[in-house]
Amino acid sequence: METDELKNLILDKAKERFDRFGFKKTTMDEISHDCKISKKTIYEHFKDKEDLFISLFIRESRQVRDLIFAGISHIPDPLERLIELIRSAIAYFRQDNFLTRLLKDDDALFSAFLTVKYHVILEEELISLIATIIAEGKAQGKLRNVDEKVVAYVGLKLFQSFSYMRTMPISPEKDEQGYYTDALIDFMLHGLVKKDEALPGQQ
Template sequence: MNDIKDLILDKAKERMERFGFRKTTMDEISKDCSISKKTIYEHFADKEELFGCLLYRECQGTIRMLFDEPADMPDPLEKLTLLIRRAVAYFNQDHFITRILKDEEMFLALVNTKYRKIIDEEIITSIVRVIREGKQQGKLRDVDEQIVAYAGFRLFQSFSYARTWPLAGAGNEPYFTEVLVDFIINALQKK
C-alpha cells in the first residue's frame, strides 16, 4: 500500500474509533489528512470501500498476530489450543476490530463489505492448514478439513464476539475458553 492510502486509512480509523462509521465523513477524513477530498476519491470510490479496505488491513494484522506464534509450534494440537486461547483473549480486549464486531452500526457496515467473506475464507484456510498438518502427523482424525475448520471458526465466533447464546456467568471467559478448547481438541484428536 502506498503512503497516502495508509495515511487516509489511519485517519479514517482514528475518526471511526471516535465517532463511528455513520458520523465519519469523507470531508472530515480529508481535513484530518490535510489532503483534498479528490485525492481520497482517487484511492477509494466511497466511504464503504474505504471502510472495507481499512477493515481488511486491520484484520490482516490481527490474523498475522494470532497465527504467527502458533505457526512455529510442531504439535498441531498445541497449535490449535494456543490459537484458540490467543484469539479468545484478543477478542476480550478493546481493539479496533473488537469494537467493530461489538458495535451494531460498524458491524452492519462490515457485513455489507465484500471483504468480510475474504477475511472469513482466509481464517478458515489458515485453520485448514493446521488440521491438515495434524492429519499428516497422525495426531488428528481423518476429517474434512474445510468443513471442520468452518464449523470450528463459527463455534469460536459464538463463544467470543458474536455471543449468539447468553451464557450464564458471562465474564467467565477462562472457563468458556477451556470448554471450547476441550471440545475442539477432543473432537479432532486421534485416539
C-alpha cells in the same frame, strides 16, 4: 508520498474518525481535513466511504491475524498450535481495541456491504490457515480423517460465537477463569483427535 504510504495515511486517519464517531457520523470531508489532502485524492484510492471502511476493516483484521499466527508459528505440534490459536484469539478479542469495538458494533458489522466482503475476503483466508494446521495433524496421524476445510469453517464459527458474536448469557466470573475457552477447546479436541491418540496434557 508513495501510493501505499498515502493509502495507509488515509486509513489511519479514517480509523481515528470511525473509532471515535462511528461509520454513520464520519464524513469524507472530515477525513480529507484530517489527512490534509483533497477529497478528490481520497477518491483516487477509495471508491466511497463504504469502500474506505471495508479496506480499513480488512487491513486491521489481517494485521491481527498475522500477529496471532506469528505468535503460534514456533509450536511444532499441530494440536498444541490449534489450542494456542484458540486461546490467543479469544484473549485478543476480550481486549478493548479498535477491531473488537468494531466487531461488536452491529450497525457497522452487519450492514450488507461489510458482511459479504468480510466473509469472502477474510473468512476464507482464515479457514485456509486453520485447515492447513488440521491437515498437518492428519498427515502426522494425530487427527481423524476429517474434511479440514469443513472443520476449519465450523471451528471459526464456534470461535466467533465464543468471542465477539456471543448470543448466550455468560458468567463474568467463569469467563475470567477461562471456563468458556476451555469448553471450546475441549469440544474441538474431542471431535478431532483420534481415539488412540492422547489429548494434550494427558501424556
